[in-house]
Amino acid sequence: MAPERILLPHRSIRVFRSEPLPDGALERLVAEAQRAPSDATAQMYSFVRLADPESRRRVAALAGDQTHILTAAEVLIVCADVRRLTVLLELNGRKPGRFPATGLHFATVDAALAAQRLVDAAEAFGLGTVCVGGILDGIEELVDLLGLPRGVVPLFGVCLGWPAEDPSERPRIATSSVLHTDHYRDQEREAVARDVQEMAATTRSRDWVKVLSRYFTEGGVMETREPALRRVLERQGFAW
């Protein structure tokens, strides 16, 4: 049931040619990102470009030695940002409200929508990209390194550059697993087994459950990330 494709294939690219983007290209791509929809057109996100090689080195290290952070032509840290709006309202004599959960909700969605439009634009432009969730492994150091004020939280990184590899697309679970009609329904055992089988090619061990277990079970990566993320959310004003 391979459907016809509408957009270009997406593969994460982690090996880049050592060639910068053309002058102005990054700004063009960010301008494309900005066209993404945004609730109340509030645009509650920021991108922090890592230009300083020392910043790149530190971010690569805190994300678990991801070398593509060193070698990509550009690296952006995508941030949820209610701070800019707060400054705007205060400079215009208004008193900002307090809505930590709702602020994080809308700012995270705004930021991710914009980042995905940036990825789609970058790929249409011929670039390769990889999104880096591993910055969560060193999120407190990252907040310090980028000088993020209260109201701003880093979400993930995006590396951009000219591809020096041509991997095939990785599989996804069945469309029927993510698309529900009118009511949410849990997956049956057969559908889960089919997805696990389908996703085998995503990993060298051909055992997707093993990969997921490393992240999502007791004592896994996600539990390890939890305390630092909570401290950052608290410090940046998003605890409730």
Place this chain on the structure above:
Amino acid sequence: MAPERILLPHRSIRVFRSEPLPDGALERLVAEAQRAPSDATAQMYSFVRLADPESRRRVAALAGDQTHILTAAEVLIVCADVRRLTVLLELNGRKPGRFPATGLHFATVDAALAAQRLVDAAEAFGLGTVCVGGILDGIEELVDLLGLPRGVVPLFGVCLGWPAEDPSERPRIATSSVLHTDHYRDQEREAVARDVQEMAATTRSRDWVKVLSRYFTEGGVMETREPALRRVLERQGFAW
């Protein structure tokens, strides 16, 4: 400084022709959405399609009588979903960890990335789209209506259909306002004034600060949304 465009222009479309999508088109678009990057390829999101006219009517009402929810060819509720993964791990004899903040973080990002790729694919296919943040106004009713289990939170809606209007693109703040280099820097008064001026065309009153104030100041829409969102996050297992 109008940059050359890479992707199609994006405008929200709220008036649709009463014509369905071709057979299989929605599944093709969701398959495109699924190509979006996803941390650990965990794909922690679900789309709930509103097929039942009564569901449409109730969602349109809880979102503040948004008629495009009634008239769009398709309406999807985009959800952060750690539930499917939990079921998968349990069916495979693994014990899922507890990471409410981190789970919500990754699932919200995964869901928004996929939804934006769906929007980009839909526009490349000739459809119009509008994202609906206003479902937050009735998020508890929505959780009940869709039967969302613990681990699943609705984020926003996406309406899709054949456009019956051709609005111009709405402005955005300056690219320099969202793009920082190495360190976050607050906006100066002049930059804020320029953005407010630039965004005037976004609203009939030509007063963007007034629009933002309605949402983001004390007693505004975002504060009103806060208690119900917190209750939903608690009930769905994302409080910490």
